[in-house]
Amino acid sequence: MNCFVSFHDETCLAVGTSKAVIGLQKTLSLLLLSLLTLLGLGLVQPSYGETRYKKFQRQHVDSTEKGGNSSYCKKMMQERGMTKSRCKQFNTFIHEDIGTIKNICKTPKIPCKNGKMNCHEGEVRVTDCRLIAGSRGNCRYQGRGSSRRVVIACKGKLPVHFDK
Incomplete structure (x- = not known):
């Protein structure tokens, strides 16, 4: 037809x-x-129902450790699921309780790297983990602990993204 x-x-x-x-x-x-x-x-990567706040906590908050070295970075990056599919190039862990981090969201707003005006800054203890070698599941990191200024994006009163 x-x-x-x-x-x-x-x-x-x-x-x-x-x-x-x-x-x-x-x-x-x-x-x-x-x-x-x-x-x-x-x-x-599927979120499995993880909110942006919960993802921020998983990827960036560790109030129980002081961190600061390469073995800490390797352990934490694996435990927090950031080396499964590929090695994450850089990550920062904040060594403060979540209440202290939430208080950063109460500071005056500043522009984020993407231009949005939902970022805030504060001084915290951190461990910066930088990838030096490896591939999926076997990633090697260089860790460096310090106290420094960080910038986080907040939604309402909750931290949802580590900006810098």
Whole structure:
């Protein structure tokens, strides 16, 4: 049958509709396959329901340790899940209780690196971990402890991103 979708001819309408549905199914299948491929390659990481605040805590807060050295960085980066799919190039752990970090969100707003005006700064004890070698799961870091000024982005009164 060789016709365009017609509202007068139910047969042509049904053929046109079924072709559209098949096309949509193919498109959705390709999108799903692409997402699964990206997940498999580790290029997209699922959040598993983790809020931005919880992710900030996991990646940047360690009030129980003083840190400061390379073995600390290797241990923490692995424990906190930042070496699974690839080695994270740089990360900072803040060695203060979460209340002290939340108080930084009460300081005057300053511009973030991305230009948004939801960043705040404060002085805290930190360990900076810089990747020196390795690959997925076997990452080696150089650690350096200090007290320094940090800039964090906040949403409301909660820290959600380490800016610098």
